Amino acid sequence: MGTSEFAIPALEQLVTHNYDIIGVVTQPDRPSGRGKRLSPSPVKKIALANNLKIFQPEKVRDPAFVKILNELFLDVIVVAAFGQLLPQSVLDIPPCGVINLHPSLLPKYRGAAPIQWALINGEKETGISLMLLDAGEDTGDIICQERIPINSDDTTETLHDALANIGAKLLIDTLSELPKDKLPKAEPQILIEGHAKATHAPRLTKEIGHINWHEDAITIFNLIRGTAGWPGAYTYFRNDIRLKITESLPHESDKISSNTLMSGQPGTIIVNADREMYVITGEGVLQIIQVQPATKRVMNANDFVNGYQIKTGDCFPSK
Numbered sequence: 655m656g657t658s659e660f661a662i663p664a665l666e667q668l669v670t671h672n673y674d675i676i677g678v679v680t681q682p683d684r685p686s687g688r689g690k691r692l693s694p695s696p697v698k699k700i701a702l703a704n705n706l707k708i709f710q711p712e713k714v715r716d717p718a719f720v721k722i723l724n725e726l727f728l729d730v731i732v733v734a735a736f737g738q739l740l741p742q743s744v745l746d747i748p749p750c751g752v753i754n755l756h757p758s759l760l761p762k763y764r765g766a767a768p769i770q771w772a773l774i775n776g777e778k779e780t781g782i783s784l785m786l787l788d789a790g791e792d793t794g795d796i797i798c799q800e801r802i803p804i805n806s807d808d809t810t811e812t813l814h815d816a817l818a819n820i821g822a823k824l825l826i827d828t829l830s831e832l833p834k835d836k837l838p839k840a841e842p843q844i845l846i847e848g849h850a851k852a853t854h855a856p857r858l859t860k861e862i863g864h865i866n867w868h869e870d871a872i873t874i875f876n877l878i879r880g881t882a883g884w885p886g887a888y889t890y891f892r893n894d895i896r897l898k899i900t901e902s903l904p905h906e907s908d909k910i911s912s913n914t915l916m917s918g919q920p921g922t923i924i925v926n927a928d929r930e931m932y933v934i935t936g937e938g939v940l941q942i943i944q945v946q947p948a949t950k951r952v953m954n955a956n957d958f959v960n961g962y963q964i965k966t967g968d969c970f971p972s973k
Contacts, residue, residue, distance in 0.1 A: 655679040655714075656697045660814060661734035663822035664755060665697060668732070669704050671826055676726050677707040679714065681737050715741040723747050730832065732825060733787060734818075742789055749835040752787040753828065755821040757814070759799055760785060761843045761852035764792035769813050771855040772804065773880030774862075776872065779803050780813060782821040784828055786840050793852075795840035798824055809882040860885040866973035867921035871904035871938030878902050886946075889921075889970040891962075897970075900952055901943035905932070921970040931955040933970060 656665060657680050668675055678701040683692040694702070701708050711719040714736075720743045730750040733740070745752050758768035760783040765771075772780045781801040788794040800820050804813065832838055843852070863885040865874055878887040878899055886898040918924070924932040924939070931942040942955040947962070958964065 763855040765855035766857040
């Protein structure tokens with residue numbers, strides 16, 4: 655069971671290792687693009703390419719679909735970025751359980767956007783957890799975990815790909831040792847860090863990406879990394895033109911002369927002799943590396959400065 659690109663490495667590894675994939679369950683085709691044509695999910699495309707049987711229930715809890723699952727006589731269900739909560743009637747079907755790939759070190763970052771929130775919150779490490787799904791939100795017992803550092807140049811895209819590949823490898827290792835007709839060995843999350851230390855990672859909204867220039871430079875830098883792809887970190891210039899900031903670099907205030915800092919409020923733009931672009935924040939300055947004006951392509955800050963005639967003293971409004 656999977657829908658988004660995060661689930662692709664797991665499905666491909668199952669195919670490569672010749673597991674008997676009885677079926678692939680994915681979300682129904684959805685309208686996309688300007689023409690709003692129905693488009694298959696990334697997982698469906700892989701399933702079609704490998705001639706796998708595909709199921710696309712609008713609601714997986716539909717009794718008619720639960721009946722279909724019961725009649726498949728399956729051993730285990732693997733879930734990765736599926737997009738629907740599984741009811742107990744589904745969780746109870748496979749004798750070896752429902753194994754979920756979750757891109758965080760549970761119980762940290764339970765929820766829909768664990769990679770994004772780990773970056774936004776400035777975490778130094780993250781990881782992948784294989785867990786047995788239960789009726790709660792990412793509260794099931796942990797089968798195994800693998801940690802990786804979060805580097806300063808990581809974004810949601812780089813961590814997404816790294817964790818998807820690690821999760822696929824852990825899945826194959828787990829399935830190779832799966833006992834027949836029994837649940838894999840797993841440890842309750844309360845024994846790892848305890849439910850009291852659980853944190854949540856709710857689905858992102860567009861508003862989360864709106865930059866508050868009164869925040870410090872590192873906080874804004876982390877927001878830009880954590881919202882890369884969607885919804886994107888953004889501000890406005892010249893009153894109402896939305897500007898996405900796609901790449902940045904935080905600096906100490908000594909990067910800019912003290913006179914310039916004293917005369918500028920958070921959000922004030924500074925353009926140096928090399929046409930590099932900096933923004934004063936609540937603490938420190940943020941160098942802008944790449945931007946994307948509304949309806950335009952991504953461009954280097956230097957091209958933005960020249961093309962839009964940005965000058966020192968121009969200001970992004972605070973949130």
